[in-house]
Amino acid sequence: MDCIFCKIATGEIPSQKVYEDESVVAFKDLSPKAPVHVLIVPKKHIQSVAHFQTEDKELAAHIFVDVVPKLANELGIAENGFRVVMNTGDDGGQTVHHLHVHLLGGRKFTWPPG
Ligand code: AMP
Ligand code: ZN
Numbered sequence: 001m002d003c004i005f006c007k008i009a010t011g012e013i014p015s016q017k018v019y020e021d022e023s024v025v026a027f028k029d030l031s032p033k034a035p036v037h038v039l040i041v042p043k044k045h046i047q048s049v050a051h052f053q054t055e056d057k058e059l060a061a062h063i064f065v066d067v068v069p070k071l072a073n074e075l076g077i078a079e080n081g082f083r084v085v086m087n088t089g090d091d092g093g094q095t096v097h098h099l100h101v102h103l104l105g106g107r108k109f110t111w112p113p114g
Helices: 004-010 054-074
Strands: 017-020 022-029 036-042 082-085 101-105
Touching: 004 022, 004 036, 017 036, 017 054, 022 054, 036 054, 054 101
Parallel strands: none
Antiparallel strands: 017 022, 022 036, 036 101, 082 101
């Protein structure tokens, strides 16, 4: 499959990895929107959060229960706060159609988003 995040997950395309385990990889966003901006990506190709299947429950829990708080701590943004974003589909502004969680921090964010 011609998918940039699948290729990053296998190492075919280089990235600045900050975390990897058997089901997930996390790397620095190429075009950071905050001092800390990493993408948490399942190694399995899932198009978006709208495409999660029942079989992905453990993976989804792993991302949000294990990986997000661990990386927020390690990257030094847990105390002051951070933002977790999943752009989904065209109206959601998703440009890479392989599910990814943006973990952003190191500055104050505004609401609502643009
Ligand atoms: P989204 O717009 O939510 O689909 O987010 C896609 C993100 O992937 C954007 O923030 C891009 O800057 C980022 N991105 C695209 N290609 C790469 C790459 N090769 N390495 C790291 N980040 C990338
Ligand atoms: Zn993919």
